Amino acid sequence: MPNTMILPTAMIEPAAPKQRGYWGSVGNRLRYDPVTVFFGLVVLAIILAAIFAPLLAPFDPYKESIIGRLKPLGWKGHWLGTDELGRDILSRLIHGGRVSLLMGVVPVAIATVVGGTLGVVGGFGGRKVNTAIMRTMDVFYAFPSVLLAVAISGAMGGGAMNGMIALSMVFTPAMCRVAETATAQVKNLDFVEAARATGAGTLTILRYHILGNVLGPVFIYASSLVSVGILLASGLSFLGLGVKPPTADWGLMLSTLRQSIYVNPVVCALPGVAILITSVSFNLLSDGIRSAMDVRM
Amino acid sequence: MDTVEIDRGGPAQPLLIAKDLRKHFKVKGGAPGAVVRAVDGVSFNVFKGETLGVVGESGCGKSTLARLLLHLIEPDAGELVFDGDAVGDMRGITVNALRRQVQMVFQDSSSSLNPRMPVRDSIAFGPYVHGKTKAEAGRIARDVLVKVGLKPDLFGPRYPHELSGGQKQRINIARALAIEPRMVILDEAVSALDKSVEAQVLNLLRALKENFNLTYLFISHDLSVVRYISDRVLVMYLGAVVELGPVQDIFSRPKHPYTTALLASRPSMDPARRIEEPPITGDPPSPINPPSGCRFRTRCQHAEAVCAQTQPILGAWNDRDSHIAACHMQDPESGHSLAIRTH
Amino acid sequence: MINLLIRRILYAVPIAFGVSVVCFSLVYLAPGDPLQTILPSDASAETIALVKAAYGFDQPLPIQFLKWLGRVLVGDFGQSIATRRPVSLEVTGALHNTATLALFAVPIAFSTGFSMGAIAGCFPGSWLDRLLTGTAVIGVSLPNYWFGIVMVILFAVEAMVLPATGMGANGSDGFSIFRWADARFMVLPVITLSMVPIGIIARSTRAAVSEVMGQDFVITLRAKGLSEAAIIRHVLKNALPQVLAVMGLQFGYLMGGSILVETVFTWPGSGFLLSKAIINRDVPVLQGTILMLALIFVATNLLVDLAQSLIDPRIRRT
Numbered sequence: 042m043p044n045t046m047i048l049p050t051a052m053i054e055p056a057a058p059k060q061r062g063y064w065g066s067v068g069n070r071l072r073y074d075p076v077t078v079f080f081g082l083v084v085l086a087i088i089l090a091a092i093f094a095p096l097l098a099p100f101d102p103y104k105e106s107i108i109g110r111l112k113p114l115g116w117k118g119h120w121l122g123t124d125e126l127g128r129d130i131l132s133r134l135i136h137g138g139r140v141s142l143l144m145g146v147v148p149v150a151i152a153t154v155v156g157g158t159l160g161v162v163g164g165f166g167g168r169k170v171n172t173a174i175m176r177t178m179d180v181f182y183a184f185p186s187v188l189l190a191v192a193i194s195g196a197m198g199g200g201a202m203n204g205m206i207a208l209s210m211v212f213t214p215a216m217c218r219v220a221e222t223a224t225a226q227v228k229n230l231d232f233v234e235a236a237r238a239t240g241a242g243t244l245t246i247l248r249y250h251i252l253g254n255v256l257g258p259v260f261i262y263a264s265s266l267v268s269v270g271i272l273l274a275s276g277l278s279f280l281g282l283g284v285k286p287p288t289a290d291w292g293l294m295l296s297t298l299r300q301s302i303y304v305n306p307v308v309c310a311l312p313g314v315a316i317l318i319t320s321v322s323f324n325l326l327s328d329g330i331r332s333a334m335d336v337r338m
Numbered sequence: 339m340d341t342v343e344i345d346r347g348g349p350a351q352p353l354l355i356a357k358d359l360r361k362h363f364k365v366k367g368g369a370p371g372a373v374v375r376a377v378d379g380v381s382f383n384v385f386k387g388e389t390l391g392v393v394g395e396s397g398c399g400k401s402t403l404a405r406l407l408l409h410l411i412e413p414d415a416g417e418l419v420f421d422g423d424a425v426g427d428m429r430g431i432t433v434n435a436l437r438r439q440v441q442m443v444f445q446d447s448s449s450s451l452n453p454r455m456p457v458r459d460s461i462a463f464g465p466y467v468h469g470k471t472k473a474e475a476g477r478i479a480r481d482v483l484v485k486v487g488l489k490p491d492l493f494g495p496r497y498p499h500e501l502s503g504g505q506k507q508r509i510n511i512a513r514a515l516a517i518e519p520r521m522v523i524l525d526e527a528v529s530a531l532d533k534s535v536e537a538q539v540l541n542l543l544r545a546l547k548e549n550f551n552l553t554y555l556f557i558s559h560d561l562s563v564v565r566y567i568s569d570r571v572l573v574m575y576l577g578a579v580v581e582l583g584p585v586q587d588i589f590s591r592p593k594h595p596y597t598t599a600l601l602a603s604r605p606s607m608d609p610a611r612r613i614e615e616p617p618i619t620g621d622p623p624s625p626i627n628p629p630s631g632c633r634f635r636t637r638c639q640h641a642e643a644v645c646a647q648t649q650p651i652l653g654a655w656n657d658r659d660s661h662i663a664a665c666h667m668q669d670p671e672s673g674h675s676l677a678i679r680t681h
Numbered sequence: 682m683i684n685l686l687i688r689r690i691l692y693a694v695p696i697a698f699g700v701s702v703v704c705f706s707l708v709y710l711a712p713g714d715p716l717q718t719i720l721p722s723d724a725s726a727e728t729i730a731l732v733k734a735a736y737g738f739d740q741p742l743p744i745q746f747l748k749w750l751g752r753v754l755v756g757d758f759g760q761s762i763a764t765r766r767p768v769s770l771e772v773t774g775a776l777h778n779t780a781t782l783a784l785f786a787v788p789i790a791f792s793t794g795f796s797m798g799a800i801a802g803c804f805p806g807s808w809l810d811r812l813l814t815g816t817a818v819i820g821v822s823l824p825n826y827w828f829g830i831v832m833v834i835l836f837a838v839e840a841m842v843l844p845a846t847g848m849g850a851n852g853s854d855g856f857s858i859f860r861w862a863d864a865r866f867m868v869l870p871v872i873t874l875s876m877v878p879i880g881i882i883a884r885s886t887r888a889a890v891s892e893v894m895g896q897d898f899v900i901t902l903r904a905k906g907l908s909e910a911a912i913i914r915h916v917l918k919n920a921l922p923q924v925l926a927v928m929g930l931q932f933g934y935l936m937g938g939s940i941l942v943e944t945v946f947t948w949p950g951s952g953f954l955l956s957k958a959i960i961n962r963d964v965p966v967l968q969g970t971i972l973m974l975a976l977i978f979v980a981t982n983l984l985v986d987l988a989q990s991l992i993d994p995r996i997r998r999t
Contacts, residue, residue, distance in 0.1 A: 063454050063497070180699030183982070184975045185933045188955075191940055192971045195959035196707040231450035232460070235510075238408050239464035239517060240437040249463060253454035272824055276941050279826050280956055292824075299830055299945075306834040313827025320822035328818070 063257075070333040077329025083322040091138035100129035102136040102289045113305060122308040124294070125301050126287075130308060134315050137289040140201065141316070144283065144290075145271030148205050152212030153263045159213070160220025161255055165228055165247060175221060178214035186211050190273050191280065199282040208273055212266055216259070223258040227251055261334055264327035268320045275316050291316050347422040352383040352656070353521055353553050354440070359406050359416035361399075365626060374625050376402040378577035380416075383656050384521065389547070389554040391568030391585065393561060393600065395622055399577040400557045401445075404525045407555070408442055409433045421520075438468060441514035443507070445526035450510055451498040457509045458483065458494035464517040475516075482512040485549075487542060504535035508542065515546065521553040529558060540567055561604055565589055570658075573597050576625055576633045579652055583661030593663035596634045632666065642666075644673045685990060693983045697976060701753065704972040705746050708964050758969035763961040768969040771954060776973060778848070779943070779950035781858060783935045785871045790878035790935070791928055797879070798886025802920070803913055805891050814887060820880020829873040829945035836869060843868050846947040870946045874939055878931040885927040889920035922993040929985030933978035 071077055090097055099118065106127030114122050121130040163174035181189065194200075194207035227233065228251065236246045277283045278292025286293060294312040302309045359380045362373035377399045384390050394400050405411040407418065409425070417424060420439065424430035441464075444450035451460055461482055462475035470478065480490040486508040488494075498506055507527060514522050524543070528536045544567065547554060558564050564571060564585075571588045573581040573596065581594040592598045599618035623629055623636055632650050635641040644666050652664040666672035740748075752759070758768035794817075801813040837845035848856050849863045856863050893899070893916045902912050940952030947953065951970050958966040 176695065177699070179696055180703060183696050183700050183979045184703075184971075185936070185978055187934070187940060188971060188974055188978075191955060191959070192704075192707060192967065193710065195955075195967060196710040196964070199959075231444040231446055232452045234405075234410055235442065235444060235450050235513065236463060236467075237410055238437055238442045239467055239513075240434045241463070241467040245467060249455075250452050254452070268822055272822070275824060276826060279824075279941065280944060280959070282959065295824075295827055295830070302830065302834050302838055306838055310827070310831055310834065313824055313830065316824045316827060317819070317822060320824070321818060324818055324822045 067330075067333045071329060074329050074333065077326060077333070080322045080325040080329070083318070084326050087138060087319055087322065088142065090135050091142050094136045094139055098129075098132035098135045100132040102128060102132040103287055104128060112308075114307065121311055122305065124298055124308070130311055133289040133294060134291070134312065137291045137294055137312065138315070138319070140284050140288060140290040141271060141275055141278075141292065141319070144201060144205055144208070144274035144278075146267055148208035148212055148274075149263055149266045149270045151205075151209040152216045152266070153259060155209070156213040156216025157220045157255075157259050160217040160222075160259075161224045161247065161251065163217065164221040164224025164255075165243070165251060171221070174217065178217045181210065181214040182218070186269070187273065187276065190277060191282065194277055194282045199277075201284045204274060204277045204283050207277070208270060211273070212270070215266070216262065219262045220255055220259050223255040224251060227254045257334055261327070261331045264330050265324070268323040268327065271316065271320050271323065349386055351386070351422055352419075353386045353421055354384040354407070354555075355417075355419040355656075356383075356407065357381050357417040357419070359403065359418075360414045361402055361406055361411060362414055372626055375577045375628060376625060377406060377413075378628075380574075380577070380579055381652070381655050382572055382579060382582060383658075384553060384555055385570075385658055387551060387553055388569040389556050389567055391564035391571040392555065392557040392574060393559065393564050393571060394574035396559060397622065397625070398574045399625075400559075400574055401525055403574070404442065404523050404555070404557055407523060408437060408440055410442075438517060439519050440521045440523065441517065441519040442523040442525060443510045443514050443527040445529055448498060448503075448506060451506060453498055456495045456497060457501070458490070460498075461509065461513045461516050464513060468517055478516055479512075482516045483509075485515065485546065486512045488512070502535075503531050504539060507531060507539055511539075511542070511546070515550070518550075519552070521555065523555045523557070525557045526559070527556075528563060529560060536563070543567065561589075561600065573600070576622055576628055578633060579655075579664065580634065581661075581663040581665075582652070582655055583663075584659060587661040591661075593661065593668055594634075594665045595638050595640055595667075597663070599637075632664075640667060640674075640676055642674055648672075686987065689983055689986050693979055697979050700975045700979060701750060701972060702746070704968050704975065705749055707968055707971070753972065758972075759965040761966045762963045763957070763966070768965045771966055772951065772969045772973050775949060775951040775954040775970070776977075778856075778948060779936060779939055779952065781856075782867065782870055782874055782939060782943075782948065782950060783932070785867065786874040786878070786935055787932060789871065790875040790931065791882060793875070794879040794882025795886050795924060797883035798888075798924075799890055799913075799917055799920075801883070802887040802890025802894065803916070805894070810887075813883065817880045817883035817887070820876055821884060823876050823880065825873055825877050826941040826945050828876055829869065829942055832869045832873055833945070845869075846945075848949060866948075870942055870948050873945070874935060874942050878935060881931060882924070882927055886920065886924050889923040890916060893919045922989045925985060925989050925992070929981055932981050932985075936974055936977055936981075 071081075099120075104127075106123070108127070110123060110125055110127040112123045112127075114120065121134065124130055124133065159174050159178070163171045166174075184192070190204075190207045190211045192207075193210055194204045197203040197206065233246060233250055236250050241249075274283065275290070275292030275295070278290045279296045281293075281296065283292055284290045286297065291312045295309075295316075298309040298312065359377055361377040362375050365372040365374060380399075380403060382390070392400050392403065402411060406413045406416075409418075418436070419425065420431060420436055425436050426433055451457060455463075458476065458479045461479040462472070465475040465478045466472060480494065483490040483494055488505065488508055493501070493505065493509075498509075501509065510527070511522075527543075528539050531539060540563065543554070546552060554567070556564065556567055568585045570583065571581075571585050572579055573588070573594065575596050581588065581592065581597045583593075588597060589601065592601055596618075603618055618637055620637060623633070629636050629646070631647050632638070632641070632645040635645040638645070648666075650664045650666045650669065650672070653662040653668075654660060655662060662668075666674040667676045670677050756769050758772065760766070761768050761771055764771065797813045797817060801810040801817075804810050833845045836843040844866050847866060849866045858864050858867070896919075899912060899916060902915055907915075936951070939950060940955050942948070943950045943952035944956045951974060954966060955970050957963070958970065
């Protein structure tokens, strides 16, 4: 090919603004959204507190005290009081975040990978593959989420690990639907056809043209599931299907402290406040991410 | 792109022969067996170095035809021969080999570029798929950007949403040219552009064709654009070819009443010659149940009994100069009352 | 229309079948011998043999499943291990109690949530919108079992105006919603149960309404000189199908998701039955309750689907 050809008309077309990739512009939008930044920082603080729990907790969360049971806020340095076995509530809340966050986040991550993959395969594959995957997912979708989580983890005999497996199974079908819808939409756009027209194979097209465009919706959905995950996980613990005592966990704490509401109601309600703050923060962070990522391009 | 494509058949060998291409789509939720006859037995040649314009109303099957030529949609029946080699045949060439030599530019310039990719990567994708290293592919992308009149450093790193419609269409052309095809199918490639930008892109296409010995199949519903760029014109109606011939002949002496009507429905620049009545009214009939005989008869002012009974034949379509039309009035033996006078 | 009805029902049948397969497999999810899951650990050899025969564990799985399905189809879910009563009796009684709660929670949640979302969506960006959407976020983030405990603390422990738990002196069988002495036991559970659906419905209504508000036809209506009230009526009508879909899901949530709330209030509904079954490892009850709840959920979704296509002609064609 001869490689010089000057067409001056196009050279003088007005220049577009400085180019910024998709994720760049999402980040930029997020920076100017104070609500999202605030709740993002709260989420960060909660996660850091869980990671560095042993350094932050003022007391040993497992140290019991017969005389110091169910004490009110501020009793002898116990800022948030003590529980029915005299253990420091604040320390247990900080430590409890570890299990609660893990049980809420891990299933979302598993569902994102498994459900996302199934969804992309279902969306990009042929009619038969799609039917097989999506109809199976529909069956699991036919259960209310709490019910399915309780049923599976209950049948498996409870425990943190089974709880996480159950929650993964609850989230996978929903994730799969989101990924399938996104894939099917992108699949029909001209640029995928153009890529096929250049002779690219299915895997190459998936890797370079589909994944990048499906990741956005999948990520948005995953971020909104984290809050649900934390709520369901502590719900399972509340029913006794999560970690076993004496491990500190918000749902489990709530369930044991519940017996003592007549003695010290304020202290008994505290684990729920921790769950609520965490879940609200994750929700609002996810809302912010969603609207920042909703860029028409 | 390991081998240099040579002009195997010589200049007389048509670059692409389409024989009796057929594609029927199943109607979703319709009666069992109901099909849309999107492309219903289309045959034509594309000669080396020419621009073959394809015109017709929306829904006549132009875009389906374009996709059939690249096997982006699998044809139900029919044959494709590229420079003497049957596509998909044991002794011919594979679909992939065809796609190296025939490229396509799509109408919607925004959905035809990956929104999450800088445009230079979209251009480099083709060469990369065909075995170039990423660095080589990037270099090719730069070269091609220059060829379509865009500064590589300024425009290459941009994302599609940061470009104007005309710039996006230049990128689409660049992407098609990046793997050095011999033929480019332009599916309404300039239809969505402003008139001024359209003219720029059309001139670019002409210049590129000249420089790289390209052959174009130019699909458009805009007759003046087709007249400007084409050497020959193919007129489609309801999934079938109704007229085919050199551009001058088609525009000055149309043979098919549908072509006549299409030409007459162009708005005139001369206020004195403005038409009061549109020469063609109503929508085309449904391609699910096309009329018997001649498909145009329901809207044709010359329709007679014979038009409902037998389907008119297009005649010989493999001659570069012939001007042919699928109309009973063209056939002295058809029994149509106006048939003789046309000769 | 009849065509659509048949198609949707035909579509629901394989789903219902799949649901029953899942419920059947629950017994086999547990590690080890399924017999261990079904039997109490101190079961005698006689009981083991009896149960083994009753469940037909010696036969291949598909046969076992078909036999189980055959019994389920005629309403025989087996016998509760804990109470020795037929599971079907236990489940229907519990479902009745759950439905009593839902009967009140559903209208409260739907009307409150829809009004909140509609008001917020009609005035996007206003302080009212922010207040309502803020409240709705708390609603969707609420651990409702905790909220139930807080309600008990406030109204039963501190103010002592409402009872904390149970169904009252007359028990499940004598309960009447028309007698205040009984009905007061429902107040806290119903409020608690409504909170999360209120948040979810408010959020989706707001999203649907503000989306419709942005469509071109609203400008046309305004240009035609319609009053704001008439425009809002048009907008709400267009947002309704989308909201309806969410409401259908929420109805299922109220039926199936009441497990935590019923546990907090020891309300003898299906959820409470389920949590008791889990504690007692009472697999027949577990299976039967889940199957019934899931089937109700499938049926609700079917009804919502049909209602949606009645309202929205665009859906009918697909």
